[in-house]
Amino acid sequence: MQLKNAKILIIDDDQDVLTALRLLLKPFVVEITVEKQPGNINSLLTASRFDVVILDMNFNGLVNTGNEGIFWLKRIKEITPDIDVVLITAYGDIDLAIRSLKEGASDFIVKPWQNKKVIESLQEMLQNRKSKGKSIKTNTNGSKIIGESAEIREVFQKIQKVAPTDANILILGENGTGKDLVARAIHDNSNRKNKAFVKVDVGALTSTLFESELFGYKKGAFTDAREDRKGRFEAAQGGTLFLDEIGNISLSQQARLLTVLQNRQISPLGSNEVIPIDIRLICATNLDISELSNEAKFRKDLIYRINTVDIIVPPLRLRGTDITLLTRYFLELYSEKYAKGPFKLDPGFLSKLKNHNFPGNIRELQFVIERAVIMTEGSFLTANDLSFSAIESKIENNDIEDTRLETVEKNTILKVIDKNRGNISKSAKELGITRAALYRRLEKYDL
Incomplete structure (x- = not known):
């Protein structure tokens, strides 16, 4: 990725630092957002997509941990695991900055910095961006x-x-x-x-x-x-x-x-x-x-x-922050496919996804995001734009009195086939199985 296409978020409670970095980077990047309060990180990162976060290591008592930068670094990586984070640190905190690299930071800037070196470091980091297991x-x-x-x-x-x-x-x-x-x-x-x-x-x-x-x-x-x-x-x-x-x-x-x-x-x-x-x-x-x-x-x-x-291959419910990565991937995919967006996300949107069990795994998430992109009227997605399969809702809410697995499966198959008016292909797709697998279940339950 080129620096000129990058969107950068700078978080520092020192207005002079924010101003200096904004003026330095403005000619080289497509968008810069500055923020004094790290407590706003969650809403900023869920509402917009950034390529790099430049984060101060120390704030004025917002988090009383002695190493606020590490705390907020972890928070950022939890919200957007694929983002590059660059820490700003004083010379005396270099050991802490080095520790931050082990916690997921991509680089750190030592104050007072050299302007040319900051630009070159960001450019190199973005050009050499690799998957790193993503x-x-x-x-x-x-x-x-x-x-x-x-x-x-x-x-x-x-x-x-x-x-x-x-x-x-x-x-x-x-x-x-x-x-x-x-x-x-x-x-x-x-x-x-x-x-x-x-x-x-x-x-x-x-x-x-x-x-x-x-x-x-x-x-x-x-x-x-x-x-x-x-x-x-x-x-x-x-x-x-x-x-x-x-x-x-x-x-x-x-x-x-x-x-x-x-x-x-x-x-x-x-x-x-x-x-x-x-x-x-x-x-x-x-x-x-x-x-x-x-x-x-x-x-x-x-x-x-x-x-x-x-x-x-682990189920999606055991993959933690991968839900966020996959959500953003599918949003980009379907935004391009349906010529909509780019979308900003309300914090409740991701929260609702993370609280869902996803019995249908990645395939279910993909369909949920595609449906949200198709149905939304605006470019700001909220929890109300998400709707999950009625099949899974019925099972999760235990609406069926007999909760034996065979009874649940049998009744679910009957409801889906009835919903699709006997169309086996549509029913199999909605159930997340093949036509042959559905036919075997129909034979098993003598339906």
């Missing part, structure tokens, strides 16, 4: 995994470790947590990144489609086989094969898959030809690992084959 980009439509919580950093670290290898990966996590993005990030950071990345929702494949989709077929192999067709294994040759919803395939399908993985070769339907395969396998499921350990449902020998390393 996101891992993929090559598909600019998609990226965003976050800097301890939970998502652990995911980033695992991706960086396993991506260069050819180890088989099992990705675990609830619906809507971004397991497909993790799979794509592994591929994009691997030695196979220039080869194909092929995704298959195996949970949606019937027993008859399973083999033809994965292994291909020859003309005449079955009634509708009018020409030869390559399967997904062959399409992914040299690249990565991502099998989503692996926990939902039958035992017979598991046995067929295990044979292919052991022998590293396939035979298309209607052919005796043996084709060697060279793929990197990534699988994903929303089932818990304990459920996969049930041999009545899933073969242990297949688990060992697909699970050289497992990566658990």
Whole structure:
């Protein structure tokens, strides 16, 4: 990022310092906001987006901690984790300023400062701005995994470790947590990144489609086989094969898959030809690992084959300040898409989001923000602009007398299908599951 495009917030209770920095930076940046009271930080940061905060280390007794700068630094990083914070300090407080770097500050300025050095430091900081664990980009439509919580950093670290290898990966996590993005990030950071990345929702494949989709077929192999067709294994040759919803395939399908993985070769339907395969396998499921350990449902020998390393993608409710990062990302995304904004946020907007449990995870947050952008009339978003899924509200409010999980799920499915007038595709999307998964539940509950 260039300094000329930066928006800077300066917080210092010394008016002379505010004036000096404002006059110094005004010719170089697009916008400067000055503030004497650090107690206004929350409203300033939630109402507007800033690229850099320049913050004094000492204030006149607003926070009696002996190191007010550290206190307010932590507060800023809690509200906007991705922002750069530069501390202003006296020479005698350099040790405290160095400690601030460990607390998340990007740099510090020692008084009296040299004007030229301040400009050069800000320019260099913005030009060399790196993700520092805030996101891992993929090559598909600019998609990226965003976050800097301890939970998502652990995911980033695992991706960086396993991506260069050819180890088989099992990705675990609830619906809507971004397991497909993790799979794509592994591929994009691997030695196979220039080869194909092929995704298959195996949970949606019937027993008859399973083999033809994965292994291909020859003309005449079955009634509708009018020409030869390559399967997904062959399409992914040299690249990565991502099998989503692996926990939902039958035992017979598991046995067929295990044979292919052991022998590293396939035979298309209607052919005796043996084709060697060279793929990197990534699988994903929303089932818990304990459920996969049930041999009545899933073969242990297949688990060992697909699970050289497992990566658990945390639910959004456990990712703390990542909600703020993701909210701002989706706001920018949909502001551009619908030619609206830029938006300012009332503190209650973020507060309401943080207090929501997000059973639908990132997918639910994405839809909530998109809905808010579409429906709002102005450019100032408040808590009233947020509306959450009626499905989750019903469950969270315990409106159903029988609170057994099966009863709750059954009744929720019935309400959603009735709401969508029997449209299975719309109902599955609203429930956050695939059509195949919804059909399985309809069969399970004899609906």
